[in-house]
Every structure is written in C-alpha cells, then in structure tokens.
Amino acid sequence: MANVNSKRGGPLQGVRVVELSKVWAGPETGKHFAFLGAEVIKIESQGAIDLTRYDSLTGDINKARGFQSVNPQKLSAQINMKSEKGIQLILDLLKETDILVENLRPGAMDRLGLGYDVARKINPGLVYISMGMYGNDGPLAYQTGYAPCFNAVGGLSALVGYEGQAPTGINVRYADSTYGTAAAYAGLVALLHSRRTGVGQFVDVSACETMTGMIADTVMEYTMNGVEHACDGNRHAEMAPHGVYPCQGEDWISIAVSSDEAWSALADVMGLAGDDRFASLASRTANIEELDRLVGEWTKSQDVGELVAALQNKGIAAGKSQNTLDLISDQTFWQRGFYPDVTEFDGETKTIVGPGAKMTRGAAITDGAPKLGDHTDYVLGEILGLSEEEQKKLNDEGIMS
Known part of the structure; x- marks a missing residue:
C-alpha cells in the first residue's frame, strides 16, 4: 500500500477529495486535484466497478490501462454503496472532506441519500461538484451520455471536418478531459470561497454547456448575426496561413x-x-x-x-x-518532467503522463493508480477512527465488498 501519509506538497496539500465517479470525466477532475497535491479518495466496490477497470488485454482490474491512465496518485476505498451502512460510512467521511466529485446517473446521489441537501447539513463547508450531461436543471437533465454525445450536442462535432465536406467528428476524449478540467477549475473557485467564508457550494457542471463554451464565438456570431459556420479544416479567422x-x-x-x-x-x-x-x-x-x-x-x-x-x-x-x-x-517533454515515474501498488515502476503545467510549488507525483480497495483500512481506521474489530465486522457483513 502507498504511503498515504506522505507530504507531497503542492497548493492543495491538506485538502481531501472524495470521488464518486466513473469512466473518464469525473476521474479526470479528481486527477487534477491529485496532481495539485490533494488527497483524493476514490470510493469503489466490486459490485459497481468502474468500466475502465475492465481490460481485455490484461484481464486484471488492477492493471487496466484505461483506469491507470486517469487515476494516478489516488487512493481507493472499497465501500458497498448499495448498503445502508456503506452509505453511512460515506456520509461520515464527508464530514472530514473538503470536496466531493460525483458523475453518477442523474438523480442517483439523491436516491442513495447522498444528495447535496443531505451533505451540506453534515458539512456546511463542503464543495459538492455534480457532473452531468445537461447538469441538474432543465427538461433534459434526466438524460445521461458519454463524450461523443457531449461533442455533438455541444456543437463541436458539426465544425470538425474539411471545407465543403460533411463533419467528420472529433476525438471522443477531448470532451471528457475538457469537461473534467472545467469541473476542477470550478471546484477550485468554490473551494476558495469556502475557505474565505466557511460556506460550501453546489457546483453544477453540464458537459454539453462546457463544450459549447469552447466555441462561444461561433455561437455568438450565429446568435447576433445569423451566421452559420461550416467545417473549414484548419482555417483560422485571425491567422493565415x-x-x-x-x-x-x-x-x-x-x-x-x-x-x-x-x-x-x-x-x-x-x-x-x-x-x-x-x-x-x-x-x-x-x-x-x-x-x-x-x-x-x-x-x-x-x-x-x-x-x-x-x-x-x-x-x-x-x-x-x-x-x-x-x-x-x-526530449523537451522529458526535460520538463512531463513524464514522471510512479510506483504501482505492486512495487512496479512505470512512466505516466503528468500534469500539463509546472508550478513553483508543485506536488510530487509518486504513485500510480490504486488497486481496488487498497486504502480501505486507512479510510476506515485513520480517518473514521474505526477499530480493527469494527472494520472486520463490516467486512463480514459485506459492506467492504
């Protein structure tokens, strides 16, 4: 198990983040926080496992390449969210948490008893980041989707293609990484507000609106002047060639x-x-x-x-x-430390893609993605203060499955 008590530095050292997210966009948000020095605890369970832990090449949920690429420097606590005791453990953990990140299906957090109204009562200073395809308001808020949907509905896909030809679409991960980065930025602003006032915030992040924000000039030109832009290859309105x-x-x-x-x-x-x-x-x-x-x-x-x-x-x-x-x-990337070496849970060393910016007081990037449940004992014991007997009882009851 990684040394979870190590001081890595960085602007978010001492900040605790609980991540209830899956696949790419939500974990991308957590990765940004981890790269800034926060302690990011990913809540997982065998019964509701992240799809990116499945890897047909390795066949090992702890060695899945997709999961490893977006979850370095995080902790993993295995808690069954389908049980009342599991939910209570998460609520107890939120009392000791600065930021929550969730991208579950619309309404899932409320149904689980983990909605913002509940969370803010137990922790008024909590920054609660909720990530959805359309956000939490409006007639389409019930819908869910993946990155290709975000690109298309947000308007980007219609602009990507060669001049005079039909749109060709866009790399799907652009939406997830952009959306995840926007959520992290919004969360940092809310954290600053919380630190200054003691009052947390509900940060409602819409994937589609985030992507539309990437083409704000195009949207405004249509809104104000009725100009409809078509695909134009690599052309740029303010640069030529x-x-x-x-x-x-x-x-x-x-x-x-x-x-x-x-x-x-x-x-x-x-x-x-x-x-x-x-x-x-x-x-x-x-x-x-x-x-x-x-x-x-x-x-x-x-x-x-x-x-x-x-x-x-x-x-x-x-x-x-x-x-x-x-x-x-x-060699420029290597010289600037863009590819740090990290140590996996099994002691193996590997190279990952690090943060996209260097800081004068940056956090040390030392650990790879966690094994499922690798830090459950730390979360239950050191953070929540449960004895070994209490932890064993919960495990016997299937709360840690």
Missing part, C-alpha cells in the same frame, strides 16, 4: 502565422516578399487557397525537423505534427 503541410517522407508541419510581422518573416524565407496578394491578413484570407497551395509546395521538399527549427528561430509558430512515438521521444 494556419494549417498542416506535408514535408519529406510522411512527416507534416503545423504553421500558424499570427501577425503581419510573422508573415513578413515567412515570406522572406519562401521568396514571397512583396507579393501584394498576401500583404495583410485580409488579403491572405481572401487568397487562402492559393496561399495554402504555395506553402504546401514549399514545405513538401524539406526535412520537418530542420524546417521547424528554422521557422521557430525566425519567430514563426511551427511544430512537427507528432504521432504517439514522436510525443514519447520528444
């Missing part, structure tokens, strides 16, 4: 020109200096198809690594379009 262009072999380069100064630098390299067709953003946008063609013709004979370095040295935003192997072998 802005796209991905072929290089030697099968490599591609991303180039984003955000100012006339950057364009002037690129034009000098390409031999297009003084070409009035591309002198301003407006003219480059008006001639974007020809501009993209010229850029693509110019890049396709060049080595992507050399070209990226040359453009970056001139202040032009450019980068190789990286596949998984490129990302793993990118």
Whole structure:
C-alpha cells in the first residue's frame, strides 16, 4: 500500500477529495486535484466497478490501462454503496472532506441519500461538484451520455471536418478531459470561497454547456448575426496561413502565422516578399487557397525537423505534427518532467503522463493508480477512527465488498 501519509506538497496539500465517479470525466477532475497535491479518495466496490477497470488485454482490474491512465496518485476505498451502512460510512467521511466529485446517473446521489441537501447539513463547508450531461436543471437533465454525445450536442462535432465536406467528428476524449478540467477549475473557485467564508457550494457542471463554451464565438456570431459556420479544416479567422503541410517522407508541419510581422518573416524565407496578394491578413484570407497551395509546395521538399527549427528561430509558430512515438521521444517533454515515474501498488515502476503545467510549488507525483480497495483500512481506521474489530465486522457483513 502507498504511503498515504506522505507530504507531497503542492497548493492543495491538506485538502481531501472524495470521488464518486466513473469512466473518464469525473476521474479526470479528481486527477487534477491529485496532481495539485490533494488527497483524493476514490470510493469503489466490486459490485459497481468502474468500466475502465475492465481490460481485455490484461484481464486484471488492477492493471487496466484505461483506469491507470486517469487515476494516478489516488487512493481507493472499497465501500458497498448499495448498503445502508456503506452509505453511512460515506456520509461520515464527508464530514472530514473538503470536496466531493460525483458523475453518477442523474438523480442517483439523491436516491442513495447522498444528495447535496443531505451533505451540506453534515458539512456546511463542503464543495459538492455534480457532473452531468445537461447538469441538474432543465427538461433534459434526466438524460445521461458519454463524450461523443457531449461533442455533438455541444456543437463541436458539426465544425470538425474539411471545407465543403460533411463533419467528420472529433476525438471522443477531448470532451471528457475538457469537461473534467472545467469541473476542477470550478471546484477550485468554490473551494476558495469556502475557505474565505466557511460556506460550501453546489457546483453544477453540464458537459454539453462546457463544450459549447469552447466555441462561444461561433455561437455568438450565429446568435447576433445569423451566421452559420461550416467545417473549414484548419482555417483560422485571425491567422493565415494556419494549417498542416506535408514535408519529406510522411512527416507534416503545423504553421500558424499570427501577425503581419510573422508573415513578413515567412515570406522572406519562401521568396514571397512583396507579393501584394498576401500583404495583410485580409488579403491572405481572401487568397487562402492559393496561399495554402504555395506553402504546401514549399514545405513538401524539406526535412520537418530542420524546417521547424528554422521557422521557430525566425519567430514563426511551427511544430512537427507528432504521432504517439514522436510525443514519447520528444526530449523537451522529458526535460520538463512531463513524464514522471510512479510506483504501482505492486512495487512496479512505470512512466505516466503528468500534469500539463509546472508550478513553483508543485506536488510530487509518486504513485500510480490504486488497486481496488487498497486504502480501505486507512479510510476506515485513520480517518473514521474505526477499530480493527469494527472494520472486520463490516467486512463480514459485506459492506467492504
């Protein structure tokens, strides 16, 4: 079992989070808190196991790759939420908790006796984060869904595709990770309020509204001006050129020109200096198809690594379009500690994807994802103060199953 009493530092050291969530978005929220130094306790049970613990390759619920990727640095307490005593244990735990994260089916928390009205009575300072497809209000609040639903209903899927073609959709995990990150941010704001006032908050996070917020300019342009946007590939309203262009072999380069100064630098390299067709953003946008063609013709004979370095040295935003192997072998990520090594519950060391930002007082990332129920004794004994005899009795009654 991991050393749960270790002091890892970070801005959330000393903050306790109880996570009643499954699959991706809710656990993503908990992962952000854990990476900031909070003690995140994931409540699980054998009878209602997280789907991501199933892995056809490993066949081991404690070695499932999907679960491991989104649950590092967390604790696992095995409590049967289908029992009255199990629910009471969770309520007792909430008395000692700063933040609750839940993404169960709409209405499930109330039916279990764990709704916000109950929780705030036992802990007035609790930050209660409730995550649902449509949130907790409105005619569609009863519905549930997964990331593809969030992308589609939120409006993103309709914008992802090549110009003049039907939408192609979007990577499903974008919705879960974005939604989970938004919930974590909202929870931090509520935690700050709680620390200042002693009063907690109910944080109602809608997946679909979160995704719509990612295209707020598109929504407002339709609302105010009736403009309906269609798929436009990699085009950008405020940058030109802005796209991905072929290089030697099968490599591609991303180039984003955000100012006339950057364009002037690129034009000098390409031999297009003084070409009035591309002198301003407006003219480059008006001639974007020809501009993209010229850029693509110019890049396709060049080595992507050399070209990226040359453009970056001139202040032009450019980068190789990286596949998984490129990302793993990118020395910049390793030098910045983006891939920390963690120790699994069985002592095995592995490398994970760490937090996306570095902090001057960041938390140490030391532990992998927990084994099911690996920290039940700690939660029941050290936090709730139950004796070994009391714990054994609960276990014999199936409360820990």
